[in-house]
Amino acid sequence: MSYEREGSVLDFRSDTVTQPTDAMREAMYRAPVGDDVYGDDPSMNELQDYAAELLGTEAAIYACSGTMGNLMALLSHCERGDGVLMGINSHTWKNEAGNVAGIAGVMPFPVDDSSGCPTPESIRSAYLPSGNVHYAHTTLLALENTHNSAGGVPIPVDVFAAAAREARSLGLKVHVDGARIFDAAVYFGADVKEYASEADSIQFCLSKGLGAPMGSILCGTAGFVERARRRRKALGGGQRQSGIAAAAGLVALRDMRGRLAEDHKNAALLASLLSDAGLAVESVTHRTNMVYFALPGFISDTGDFTGRCARKGLLLGAAGERRIRMVTHVGLDERSVRDAVDVIKEALSL
Ligand SMILES: Cc1ncc(COP(=O)(O)O)c(C=O)c1O
Numbered sequence: 001m002s003y004e005r006e007g008s009v010l011d012f013r014s015d016t017v018t019q020p021t022d023a024m025r026e027a028m029y030r031a032p033v034g035d036d037v038y039g040d041d042p043s044m045n046e047l048q049d050y051a052a053e054l055l056g057t058e059a060a061i062y063a064c065s066g067t068m069g070n071l072m073a074l075l076s077h078c079e080r081g082d083g084v085l086m087g088i089n090s091h092t093w094k095n096e097a098g099n100v101a102g103i104a105g106v107m108p109f110p111v112d113d114s115s116g117c118p119t120p121e122s123i124r125s126a127y128l129p130s131g132n133v134h135y136a137h138t139t140l141l142a143l144e145n146t147h148n149s150a151g152g153v154p155i156p157v158d159v160f161a162a163a164a165r166e167a168r169s170l171g172l173k174v175h176v177d178g179a180r181i182f183d184a185a186v187y188f189g190a191d192v193k194e195y196a197s198e199a200d201s202i203q204f205c206l207s208k209g210l211g212a213p214m215g216s217i218l219c220g221t222a223g224f225v226e227r228a229r230r231r232r233k234a235l236g237g238g239q240r241q242s243g244i245a246a247a248a249g250l251v252a253l254r255d256m257r258g259r260l261a262e263d264h265k266n267a268a269l270l271a272s273l274l275s276d277a278g279l280a281v282e283s284v285t286h287r288t289n290m291v292y293f294a295l296p297g298f299i300s301d302t303g304d305f306t307g308r309c310a311r312k313g314l315l316l317g318a319a320g321e322r323r324i325r326m327v328t329h330v331g332l333d334e335r336s337v338r339d340a341v342d343v344i345k346e347a348l349s350l
Contacts, residue, residue, distance in 0.1 A: 009310075010340050013317040015180075015263070015289060015329035018211045023255065024248035031247035035240050036062075037233070043243030047250045051217040054253065055202060056193035059225035060217050062246060064237045066179045067096045069203035069216040071103060071235065073175045074140070076220075076227040077201065080105035083138030085126050085172065087113025089149045092142055092177055103235075107136045115285075116153035117143065120166035127170050141167035144177040145195065146184050149319070151282050152267070152290025152327070154184035157194045164198040173200040179216070180208055183288040186260045200224065209260050209289060211330045212252035215245050259330065263289040266328040266337050273341040277348075289329065295322040296348065305347060314343040 011017045020028070034040030044062055052060040063069035070092050078084060084100070086093050088110040092100060100108050111118040111126045118126075118141075128135040143163060145155040164174045176199045178184070185192040196202050201220035206212035218228055232238055239245075264287065271291045275281045280294040299305050299322060306316045306324070317325040326340070 009313045009315055010336050010343070011315045011331065012326040012328070012340060013315045015208045015327045018329050018331050020213045020248055021211065021251065021330075024212065024251045027247040027251050028244050031243045033241035033243035036242045037238040037240060041241065041243040041246065043250070044246040047246040047253070048217070050250060050253060052219055054192065055196040055219045057196055057202070057219040058222040060219040061225045061228050061232065062242065062249075063203070063216045063218050063232060064214070064239070065207075066091075066177070066203060066205045066216045067099070068232070068235060068237050069205075069218040070096060070142075070175070070177050071099050072218055072228040072231045072237075073201045073203060073220075074100065074104040074106055074142075075231040075234075076224055077140045077173050077175060078104065078106045079137075079139075081107065081136060082140070083107045083109050083128065083136035084140045084142055085109050085111050085118070085123060085138065085167070086142045087111055087118060087144060087147070089113050089147070090142065090144045090177065091148055091179065092144070094149070106140075109136075109138065113144070113147060114150060116147035116150040117145070117155040117159050117163050120162050123163060123166045124170070127172075130171070138170075139172060140175055141172045142175050142177065143199075144179075146180040146288050148179070148290070151284040151292055152180070152183070152288045153284050154187040154286050154288050156188055156286075157190050157198075160195060161198045174198065175200065176202040178202045179205040180288065182257050183209055183260050183264070186257065187264060187286060187288050206249040206252045209263060209329060210252035210256040212248045213245070215249050217249075256330070260289070263328040263330070266332060266334060267291050267326075269334060270326060270328065270337045270341065273337065274344070277341060277345050279344075289327055291326045292319060293324055293326075295324060299348070308347045309343055312343045312347065314340050
């Protein structure tokens with residue numbers, strides 16, 4: 001079997017591969033714009049105000065990407081040489097090109113986040129008291145929700161709050177890489193404000209499950225956002241008529257949150273079909289839009305396998321040695337899931 005619908009491929013590599021909807025393209029075309037570095041872009045101002053209102057924070061600022069939003073947060077919360085407690089499997093630690101060290105100049109202290117959220121005990125034991133002159137001055141705990149490499153795991157509000165409160169009791173601030181925070185909120189039927197209120201700053205992506213072509217938002221107090229604005233400028237992220245991007249972001253934020261549950265349903269179906277095919281699907285307590293599974297032992301070359309699937313029109317994410325990640329999103333439906341599993345079975349000759 002070779003998959004092809006309307007000349008396109010089944011792209012399960014990530015929820016970042018989506019095409020803007022017609023409503024987004026229309027909004028971009030019509031967006032009123034101004035110079036955002038002067039604070040003059042009405043579309044950008046509307047997006048930032050709406051995001052702050054939605055998350056219940058004093059202010060919000062647009063970032064070109066999730067990576068830039070996380071970096072702006074680190075630079076705004078920390079001085080060079082400060083310690084940051086950070087999940088050892090977190091995106092900020094592993095997947096942001098070393099910017100924690102190379103640009104922010106902070107010292108990451110690893111905490112176990114293999115189940116998604118560090119426990120209060122693991123936070124306490126990773127923390128070195130700032131009173132001791134030998135130690136880095138630790139100022140921040142960085143959390144991730146949903147947690148990507150733990151399996152797209154959403155962190156329940158009470159678990160998340162317990163970690164944040166432990167950090168606060170140690171005098172730390174809390175930043176959340178909430179690239180997919182709306183997935184967590186939708187999954188638990190929670191209000192995203194419940195997460196934001198536990199943190200000092202939270203970054204979320206418009207360009208993942210929400211389907212916008214670009215952009216992230218960093219939320220926090222008005223003072224924090226003003227610091228972040230200066231950091232963004234220093235990073236080259238001050239853009240001019242960026243209301244073009246904001247207009248699509250507004251459509252994403254207003255109209256696309258409600259459909260995330262569909263991605264979760266499709267991912268659950270995908271996990272069960274792969275499992276039925278005998279594949280070792282990583283089990284998670286809660287599943288949002290990701291499925292990780294292991295290739296069987298007789299496949300020695302992951303790249304060769306993903307290449308074989310790609311030639312049949314199915315794109316998969318290689319997440320390590322014989323570890324595959326598949327992500328559901330607005331461009332994929334139940335039929336896509338069933339077709340993808342058929343391609344995988346054929347490529348494995350199951
Ligand atoms: C959890 C998480 N945080 C941050 C990012 C970075 O976002 P961006 O690719 O927009 O820089 C990603 C990207 O996939 C992510 O999965």
